[in-house]
Amino acid sequence: MNARLLLKYWRTILVVAEMTIRQQLMDGFIIFTVLFQPIIIALLALWMLKGKGPEYAIFVVVGSGLTGLWSSLLFISGNSINAERWSGTLESLVALPTPFEVIVFGKNLANVIQSLSSMVLGYFVAAFLFGYDLTISQPLYFALSIFISIFAFISFGLIIAPVFVMNPGVRHWQNAMEFPVYLLCGFLFPIALLPGWTTPISYLLPPYWAAVALHGTTTPGTPPNEIFFAWGMMFVFSVIDLLIASRLFKLMLYKARADATLGME
Amino acid sequence: MNAIEIKQLQRIFKTHTGVIKRTAREVRAVEDVSLEIQEGELFGLLGPNGAGKTTTVKMLATLLIPSAGSASVKGFDVVKQADEVRRRIGFIFGGERGLYWRLTGIDNLRYFASLYGIDPDVSKKRIPYLLEMVGLKGRGDEFVGGYSRGMKQRLHVARTLLHDPDVLFLDEPTIGLDPVGARDFRQVILDLQSEKKSILLTTHYMFEADALCDRIAVIDHGRIIALDTPGGLKQHVADLSVVEVETFGASEAIIGGLRALPFVDALSVEETEKHQLLLVQTKRGAEAVPDILAALDGQRLGRVIVREPTLEDAYIRLVGGAV
Numbered sequence: 001m002n003a004r005l006l007l008k009y010w011r012t013i014l015v016v017a018e019m020t021i022r023q024q025l026m027d028g029f030i031i032f033t034v035l036f037q038p039i040i041i042a043l044l045a046l047w048m049l050k051g052k053g054p055e056y057a058i059f060v061v062v063g064s065g066l067t068g069l070w071s072s073l074l075f076i077s078g079n080s081i082n083a084e085r086w087s088g089t090l091e092s093l094v095a096l097p098t099p100f101e102v103i104v105f106g107k108n109l110a111n112v113i114q115s116l117s118s119m120v121l122g123y124f125v126a127a128f129l130f131g132y133d134l135t136i137s138q139p140l141y142f143a144l145s146i147f148i149s150i151f152a153f154i155s156f157g158l159i160i161a162p163v164f165v166m167n168p169g170v171r172h173w174q175n176a177m178e179f180p181v182y183l184l185c186g187f188l189f190p191i192a193l194l195p196g197w198t199t200p201i202s203y204l205l206p207p208y209w210a211a212v213a214l215h216g217t218t219t220p221g222t223p224p225n226e227i228f229f230a231w232g233m234m235f236v237f238s239v240i241d242l243l244i245a246s247r248l249f250k251l252m253l254y255k256a257r258a259d260a261t262l263g264m265e
Numbered sequence: 266m267n268a269i270e271i272k273q274l275q276r277i278f279k280t281h282t283g284v285i286k287r288t289a290r291e292v293r294a295v296e297d298v299s300l301e302i303q304e305g306e307l308f309g310l311l312g313p314n315g316a317g318k319t320t321t322v323k324m325l326a327t328l329l330i331p332s333a334g335s336a337s338v339k340g341f342d343v344v345k346q347a348d349e350v351r352r353r354i355g356f357i358f359g360g361e362r363g364l365y366w367r368l369t370g371i372d373n374l375r376y377f378a379s380l381y382g383i384d385p386d387v388s389k390k391r392i393p394y395l396l397e398m399v400g401l402k403g404r405g406d407e408f409v410g411g412y413s414r415g416m417k418q419r420l421h422v423a424r425t426l427l428h429d430p431d432v433l434f435l436d437e438p439t440i441g442l443d444p445v446g447a448r449d450f451r452q453v454i455l456d457l458q459s460e461k462k463s464i465l466l467t468t469h470y471m472f473e474a475d476a477l478c479d480r481i482a483v484i485d486h487g488r489i490i491a492l493d494t495p496g497g498l499k500q501h502v503a504d505l506s507v508v509e510v511e512t513f514g515a516s517e518a519i520i521g522g523l524r525a526l527p528f529v530d531a532l533s534v535e536e537t538e539k540h541q542l543l544l545v546q547t548k549r550g551a552e553a554v555p556d557i558l559a560a561l562d563g564q565r566l567g568r569v570i571v572r573e574p575t576l577e578d579a580y581i582r583l584v585g586g587a588v
Binding site for chain 2: 019027088
């Protein structure tokens with residue numbers, strides 16, 4: 001793939017993300033999922049941990065933002081292809097020269113960006129409503145962690161969407177998949193509090209490594225090696241996810257064209 | 266080179282019936298279709314519901330994989346070279362869906378222009394041009410959800426022309442449009458033809474096909490049963506006249522009895538809320554009227570006229586009056 005094509009795809013991704021955000025700003029379910037639900041979680045957690053100190057507060061702010069990221073990935077990115085089918089636009093998108101995974105990448109980028117805004121809102125809630133003096137101990141590493149986490153979440157979302165399309169039964173488990181990941185990935189409290197047998201499951205989930213990196217960079221005294229390792233794991237998972245997604249998209253589109261499931265007749 | 270070449274195309278759908286004991290069933294939507302469409306030709310594909318029109322178009326538009334046979338668009342195979350085909354085609358399926366209702370008309374076009382890989386500087390000029398061409402100048406900033414059906418259909422045309430495709434597939438594009446909207450839309454189709462686009466049009470409206478198409482194929486049960494110019498197709502019924510009889514509440518048995526008369530070549534019924542219009546094709550012309558009226562004895566009748574056959578009558582004869 002040459003640089004010119006990459007630039008073209010990047011431009012397309014940005015337009016897809018912009019149009020996705022414009023549409024989602026008019027959708028109450030999405031506003032609730034990516035903005036209000038994380039804020040509610042942040043408020044409850046901050047209330048429960050009241051008096052525990054600002055290091056807990058920043059943990060909650062970052063953690064509630066991660067819950068928004070996972071929920072948007074699971075519900076909005078996961079359903080993004082089906083949503084196109086329901087609105088009758090899937091056929092138009094498939095019959096385009098742009099690879100379909102590039103379009104879904106742009107949609108996932110929009111979802112992730114919106115979800116991050118809930119982290120910013122959580123920060124203001126903790127700072128102004130609860131009066132915490134919040135500091136990020138390693139701001140540069142935090143910014144890099146955000147960037148790498150976005151990429152990891154988007155890549156993971158690229159697997160979820162075609163899986164949901166090819167196996168409609170899996171979608172019935174969507175609700176059941178939301179909270180366990182909050183817990184297993186240590187979004188709101190460390191996984192050390194969970195039974196030991198769950199730890200290997202956490203290690204296999206890319207959002208866990210995003211939580212390690214983001215919590216690590218906001219917690220004073222976290223050794224840089226721990227953060228670098230989490231970055232490395234996110235990178236490895238992203239590459240694996242992208243390779244799997246590339247195969248899944250080809251398979252999904254071929255199957256949809258063979259089984260006549262692109263439209264909604 | 267032909268714009269479109271189809272050889273022995275076939276498409277079988279596999280469905281299942283039953284809940285506890287599931288039984289697999291095959292539906293042969295397209296049985297055996299072969300045809301060629303020339304560059305710059307406006308080609309019509311006519312047929313009753315379920316005849317295989319839309320399935321054929323979807324295979325050509327790379328949205329369905331054929332079960333057998335082959336098809337190419339501008340020399341590119343629709344299965345093996347789908348990406349090359351997609352760069353050269355545009356398609357419209359009738360109806361309001363397929364657009365983003367929560368975006369404005371301009372944003373819809375900007376979105377699709379980006380997906381077609383059109384340079385932003387080019388699309389900035391092309392989008393206003395297309396909006397003007399389809400009669401949506403000044404309405405591009407409105408949300409598509411507020412558009413009328415006709416406006417949505419026009420926006421579909423603008424979307425489909427963004428990348429200036431050589432070949433267009435228009436699948437029942439005027440369905441559901443009001444008469445003025447449909448007339449304006451037909452003018453858009455003629456304008457596209459004057460730009461030397463190759464167009465495959467499917468429609469249920471015979472007068473539309475008659476007025477627009479260079480050649481027409483009639484498809485029934487997945488097979489081409491006739492292929493000719495509109496004038497050539499009308500020759501199929503040149504020896505016939507059509508007796509139109511308006512009836513009010515004629516039963517199936519009465520109509521069946523009329524259809525069975527030896528001088529009736531074909532009979533179709535157009536139902537409205539208030540009345541039925543029986544279209545009787547016969548070689549006997551006006552002489553058949555007394556016998557037809559005798560067969561309808563006791564029925565409440567309206568006007569009775571005898572006229573020359575149209576393309577619709579040729580179509581009815583070809584598909585056996587099954588409309």
